[in-house]
Amino acid sequence: xxxxxxxxxxxxxxxxxxxxxxxxxxxxxxxxxxxxxxxxxxxxxxxxxxxxxxxxxxxxxxxxxxxxxxxxxxxxxxxxxxxxxxxxxxxxxxxxxxxxxxxxxxxxxxxxxxxxxxxxxxxxxxxxxxxxxxxxxxxxxxxxxxxxxxxxxxxxxxxxxxxxxxxxxxxxxxxxxxxxxxxxxxxxxxxxxxxxxxxxxxxxxxxxxxxxxxxxxxxxxxxxxxxxxxxxxxxxxxxxxxxxxxxxxxxxxxxxxxxxxxxxxxxxxxxxxxxxxxxxxxxxxxxxxxxxxxxxxxxxxxxxxxxxxxxxxx
Numbered sequence: 001x002x003x004x005x006x007x008x009x010x011x012x013x014x015x016x017x018x019x020x021x022x023x024x025x026x027x028x029x030x031x032x033x034x035x036x037x038x039x040x041x042x043x044x045x046x047x048x049x050x051x052x053x054x055x056x057x058x059x060x061x062x063x064x065x066x067x068x069x070x071x072x073x074x075x076x077x078x079x080x081x082x083x084x085x086x087x088x089x090x091x092x093x094x095x096x097x098x099x100x101x102x103x104x105x106x107x108x109x110x111x112x113x114x115x116x117x118x119x120x121x122x123x124x125x126x127x128x129x130x131x132x133x134x135x136x137x138x139x140x141x142x143x144x145x146x147x148x149x150x151x152x153x154x155x156x157x158x159x160x161x162x163x164x165x166x167x168x169x170x171x172x173x174x175x176x177x178x179x180x181x182x183x184x185x186x187x188x189x190x191x192x193x194x195x196x197x198x199x200x201x202x203x204x205x206x207x208x209x210x211x212x213x214x215x216x217x218x219x220x221x222x223x224x225x226x227x228x229x230x231x232x233x234x235x236x237x238x239x240x241x242x243x244x245x246x247x248x249x250x251x252x253x254x255x256x257x258x259x260x261x262x263x264x265x266x267x268x269x270x271x272x273x274x275x276x277x278x279x280x281x282x283x284x285x286x287x288x289x290x291x292x293x294x295x296x297x298x299x300x301x302x303x304x305x306x307x308x309x310x311x312x313x314x
Contacts, residue, residue, distance in 0.1 A: 042084040042186040053140025058188040061158040075181025113163035114203030138195040
């Protein structure tokens with residue numbers, strides 16, 4: 001067993017500069033690409049690990065637990081320096097490769113318990129009428145009350161520490177090593193690229209969740225439609241609102257009534273002329289009146305548009 005000597009600093013691990021860490025990780029990444037081909041590294045742009053609602057919510061959820069907050073920060077530098085060489089998310093499982101101090105990358109596996117049926121039903125019922133599309137859901141566009149529900153400890157969409165189980169191939173005896181912490185942050189960064197992976201990880205069918213939410217909303221709308229309402233427009237009001245003439249049978253009857261009165265008036269004029277002259281009046285041929293659709297309001301105007309009469313007086 002090596003004893004500590006105050007003059008012998010070889011007991012402490014050698015400090016590795018950031019540039020050296022990055023270069024080592026980049027070199028190992030190229031080897032993995034040549035060997036495996038399909039590699040999915042976590043790339044961080046700037047100082048912010050996650051920018052999307054789901055990515056930030058994932059990271060903040062982990063940091064909100066006291067038993068995680070002190071240990072998870074150890075992985076921030078690793079994920080920022082590009083040490084998470086490969087990260088894949090499946091239903092309830094995350095597999096990753098992280099470059100550490102050794103030449104060969106460490107293998108990490110993290111298992112996430114899927115949501116209970118009760119919690120999933122609670123979330124689905126709460127989404128009814130609040131979210132109308134999957135796009136709104138993945139973009140984090142929903143009311144504040146849903147955000148509170150999603151983040152609720154123990155019953156929300158995000159896992160608590162007792163629902164997270166991990167393993168790393170490194171020799172670190174700590175319950176959570178920096179390589180695991182780096183992968184946990186890497187998961188949040190991956191949600192920036194593909195938010196739907198969150199639902200995959202938690203075993204939630206996002207399409208079904210939205211479908212049920214919309215179905216519940218439709219059912220409620222159908223129930224509400226059975227209730228009588230006073231907000232009913234009459235035909236005249238509807239025509240005024242949309243600037244159209246309503247083709248109503250009442251308009252046709254009104255036109256026929258005006259035409260009938262016109263014919264009777266012409267016949268009286270002819271009889272009066274016969275009495276004055278003693279000659280039988282010859283009625284000229286009159287073309288049928290072309291009926292056109294008119295609104296009731298037009299019929300009330302002076303002159304009764306749409307109806308004409310040809311006088312037989314010389």
